[in-house]
Amino acid sequence: MDIALWLLIIGWIFVLLWVPFIIYTNKKSHPKALFVLFFAEMWERFSYYGMRALLVLYMTKVLFIDLAQNVAESQAYGIYGSYTAMVYLFPVIGGLVADRLLGFKKTIIWGGILMALGHFTLALQGIENLEGNMPFFFAALSLIIVGNGFFKPNISSFLGTFYETDDPRKDGAFSIFYMGVNIGSFLATLTCGYVGQEINWHYGFGLAGIGMMLGLIMFYLASKTNMLQGKGGEPEEVTAGDRKLFGMKPTIAVYALSLLAIPVCAFMLDLSDFMAGALIVISLGIIAYLIFQAVTNKNKVEGQRILVVVVLFFFHAVFWALFEQAGGSLTIFADKNVDRLVGGTEIPASLFQSLNPFFIMVLAPVFSWLWITLNKAGKEPSTPMKFVLGLAQLALGFAVIVLGAKFFASGDGLVPIVFLALMYMLHTMGELSLSPIGLSMVTKLSPAKIVGFVMGAWFLSIALANKMAGLIGTLTTSEAVDDNTPAAVTLGIYSNTYFIWGVCVVGGAALLLLVLVPLLRKWMHGIH
Known part of the structure; x- marks a missing residue:
């Protein structure tokens, strides 16, 4: 019996029952726009995570098959880090484009169209003469990077416009929205992961593109109705013709510049060290600009609220640098050092990435209910305190893997599957305590005129984190490791890396933030 195929079938059945239940139980509490954006983001994330589930495995097993194992893995982590970093870097520009131009x-x-083209381009690489063609591969990734920059920050910011600044439903709405993100991720890792690893890599990439097109069509059709309440149109200055870009209509200029950015991104993908330095410089520049906005703001309250976003930026980056091992080193760890045999079937390593979105689907409504219930009782933790909880649970998740490796691994270096599942559950609880709350926080604390830019800057912290994630992932490689290295040896390398970075560094960050919580609460000036 093919357990992986049954997991795929059961996963789809579960989602087809779960999504209508969530909509039915929340439709009276939230505007219809929440569910429109929920579905659009769900299919966009299907495309992104479907491709992510396969990317590192595809590079190590196909693109770099002729290289030594440690070299192939190092190159794959470097490209993966640069790719995911730029995926979250471009939202800074995308936020400004939405705020000021489109x-x-x-x-x-526009972002959805570019992303769909990128996924279909990856699928086309299956054609014989294009397999292994690195410029073509980088061009496909670049289309996704630029498209995501337009799509990702703005769909979150757009959701915030349907709620008042301190609406008690807002955190709950973002938790439901976040569940849509992870339903897409869950279906993608099961479907694209299975199809890609068990049938054909490029069919998996093609399915990701189909998912993106579905999300795009749903959003476009909804935009032609009153479901979005007439919101999200061009700024008045653009509609009146008073604002140009390089002397052209903003729409034409943005489309042209987007296409010019694609070869630049493709070039940057192969410059791992340069990307790391550039991200640090860009991050410091944008943080300096936000601090300048905060200290020069005539409204002291608005200024201090921006400073809260700046402080949490760094803790947010630490969280994602370790959490994003899921798409990199943890996938290779599952491939090498987890006992994946279930019922006589060896489950493909990529399918384990579906555990995180599965737990989010199950737990997101619980967290949404929990925050609202605690709010009514006057006991809801503040946003900074929720960040502390998120970091602490991430550290606990890595502690579970380290303990499993040290005390419960088999003689041949394989960790029981239950430890990986428990780690993903703790990481998911940490994510729900921090990530949707962060999105909601940005829309609450940012001045209305720059909310898109601040949301883009917030995603920049994830860009920085993803590049850090790639660098941390390379610490799990070694020149002494090749295809014949026993799993017991690689297990020690992984567990040591996860103990230092996942347990000690993340745990230390949680303690530091705990000390800062009273100051940050004061600077929020009553916004919870």
């Missing part, structure tokens, strides 16, 4: 709706649709 509005939310046009920016989101």
Whole structure:
């Protein structure tokens, strides 16, 4: 019996029952726009995570098959880090484009078109003469990077416009929205992961593109109705013709510059060390600009609220640098050092990435209910305290893997599957305590005129984190490791890396933030 195929079938059945239940139980509490954006983001994330589930495995097993194992893995982690970093770097620009030029709706649709083209380009690489063609591979990734920059920050910011600043439903709405993100991720890792590893890599990439097109069509159709309440259009200055870009209509200029950015991104993908330095410089520049905005703001309250975003930026980056091992070193760890045999079937390593979105689907409504219930009782933790909880649970998750490796691994270096599942559950609880809360926080604390830019800057912290994630992933490689190295040896390398970075560094960050919580609460000036 093919357990992996049954997991795929059961996963789809579960989602087809779960999504209608969530919509039915929340439709009276939230505007229809929440569910429109929920579905658009769900399919966009299906495309992104479907490709991510396969990317590192595809590079190590196909693109770099002729290289030594440690070299192949190092190169794959480097490209993966640069790719995911730029995926979260470009939202800074995308946020500004929506705020100043195109509005939310046009920016989101243009981003979706570019991303779909990128996924279909990856699928085309299956053609014989294109397999292994690195410029073509980088061009496909670049289309996704640029498209995501337009799509990702603006769909989150757009959701915030349907709620008042301190609406008690807001955190709950973002938790439901976040569940849509992870339903897409869950279906993608099961479907694209299975199809890609068990049938054909490029069919998996093609399915990701189909998912993106579904999300795009849903959003476009909804934008033609009153479900979005007429919001998300171009700024008044653009509609009136008063604002140009390089002397052209903003729409034409943005489209042209987007296409010019694609070869630049493709070139940057192969420059791992340069990307790391550039990200640090860009991050410091944008943080300096936000601090300048905060200290020069005539409204002291607005200024201090921006400073809260700046402080949490760094803790957010630490969280994601370790959490994003899921798409890199943890996938290779599952491939090498986890006992994946279930019922006589060896489950493909990529499918384990579905554990995180599965737990989010199950737990997101619980967290949404929990925050609202605690709020009514006057006991809801503040946003900074939720960040502390998120970091602490991430550290606990890595502690579970380290303990499993040290005390419960078999003689041949394989960790029981239950430890990986428990780690993903703890990481998911940490994510739900921090990530949707962070998105909600940005829309609450940012001045209305720059909310898109601040949201883009917030995603920049994930860009920085993803590049850090790639560098941390390379610490799990070694020149002494090749295809014949026993799993017991590689297990020690992974567990040592996860103990130092996952347990000690993340745990230390949680303690530091705990000390800062009272100051940050004061600077929030009543916004919880």
